Amino acid sequence: MDKLLLNERTRMMFLESLGQWKEAIEELEAKAEAKRWAKMQHPISLADALSRLTKEDLSKIRTTLDVRGASSLRKQELIDVLVQQIPAKLPRLLGKMDESRYKILKRLAEGGGIGFVSLTPDQLSYWISRGLVFSGTIQGKKTLVIPQEVLAAFRQADGDPAVQEKVRRNTEWLKITYGCLYYYGTLGLTELQSLLKQHAKAEPESIEYLFVLYEAEQFEKNIRIDLDGTTSHSDVWDPKRVKQEHRARPDLSFRPFSKTQLLRAGEPGYVDRNAQYQAFVQFLCNHYVITREEADQLVEECVYAIQNGEELQDTLGMFQQEMEIDSVDMLQEFMRHIVELHNHTRQWILKGHTPDELFAEEKKALRPLPAAKAEVVDFATRKKVGRNDPCPCGSGKKFKKCCGR
Incomplete structure (x- = not known):
């Protein structure tokens, strides 16, 4: 009895601690949200925008922009340096962007340096950590603002054909990269460069390409880059395992895809909804009170479980947690769809x-042996019987007219 009471007390203490931890996290998030959208003015100078940040925030901008010799400066001194450095470094920053990020700046600039674009907290941090866009509340509305010095520098760079060409190039590089990672999961920098060389108009240099990838990773969070340049799709659970599996199949080449296929797979939110995928979605809609969108999301999760090499039984377990599977027949139907999708x-x-595909190739490689020509041996003489020889059965007829027919 005492043991049961102890276990119950431990459980209650755990739940209480968990509740306190959640409250603390929510409080921190609320404070961060309030800070992001504090009251601000427009137009705003770069110095005033930077003064809204902490010294730690300013140091992050300094590090991101690679501003040398300013690590020991006080806050106001650092602001003075950044006011000069941020507009000067803007063309270089633009040269690492793709069209999606460039269009955000363009849209705000066309509105006089003020407007609103829906961004995740990470995406907002991306802009602030480069000193380009700041957030606040103006007349009770959440607003994004480009400081005046940055706005002037952007308008000047916006007319530069070299900047426009780099943005187009980066967009193509990233879409092809995303497409490759959608199909292959994890690739080294050399492998990615080799694939880009086949499909992109401009062949990438290692350092420049890595910078473009890094900037995209910071904004989109749809890829992950390791210290050695190995890049993975954000849904890869274990990049090392994927690379090991690649190396374990040296005789299997990467399946080739056309540029069109890679660009399509590189679009945000792309999913290969093949016939088996759609059949599974329809099955869920037919047997459960569920929207098509919800069913699609479940099957998409199933696809990523398969791509990560999860056991089929574990994938079935995922559905058992989400759906009521109350008969053996229904269980078998689920397993059939999972296997087909796999x-x-x-x-x-x-x-x-x-x-x-691999099974079909293996089957094709297993060609049947040519039919062997039947031969008959006379057990008495141990010699092969010719078609015109007497039949060994003793009938007196030629072999070809008797048993050789």
Whole structure:
């Protein structure tokens, strides 16, 4: 009895601690949200915008922009340096952007340096950590503002054909990269460069390409870059395992995709909704009170579980947690759809091939042996019997007219 009371007390203490931890997190998030959208004015100078930040925030801008010799400066001294450095470094920053980020600046600039674009907290931090866009509340509305010095520098760079060309180039590089990672999961920098060389108009240099990737990672969070340059799709659970599986199949080449296929797979939110995928979605809609969007989301999660090499039984367990599967027949139907989806999903560990494709190739390679010509041996003489020889059965007829027919 005492043991039961102790276990119950421990459980209650754990739940209480968990509740306190959640409250603390929510309080921190609320404070961060209030700070992000504190009252501000427009137009605003770069010095005034920077003064709204902490010394730690300013140091992050200094590090991001690679401003040398300013690490020991006081806050106001650092602000004075950044007021000079941020507009000067803007063309270089623009040269690392793709069209999605460039259009955000363009849209705000066309509104006089003020407007609103829906951004995640990470995306907002991206702009602030480069000193380009700041957030606040103006007349009770959440607003994004470009400081006046940055706005003037952007308008000047916006007319530069070289900047426009780099933005177009970066957009193509990133879409092809995203497409490759959608199909292959994880790739080294050299592998990515090799694929870009096949499909992109401009061949990337290692350092420049890595900078473009890093900037995209900071804003989109849809890829992850390791210290050695190895880059992974954000849904890859274990990049090291994917790379090991690639190396374990040296005779299997990466499945080739056209530039059109890679660009399509590189679009935000792309999912390969093949026939088996759609059949699974329809099955869920037919048997459960669920919207098509909800069913699609479940099957999409199933695809990523398959691509990460999760066991089929574990994938089934995921559905058992979400859905009521109350009969053996229904369980078998779920498993049938999971297996079908598994066999027709392009898998990271298989270098973009589906199991069905590889099985078909293996089957094709197993060609049947040519039919062997039948031979008859006379047991008495131990010699092969010719077609015109007497039949060994003793009938007196030629072999070809008797048993050799």
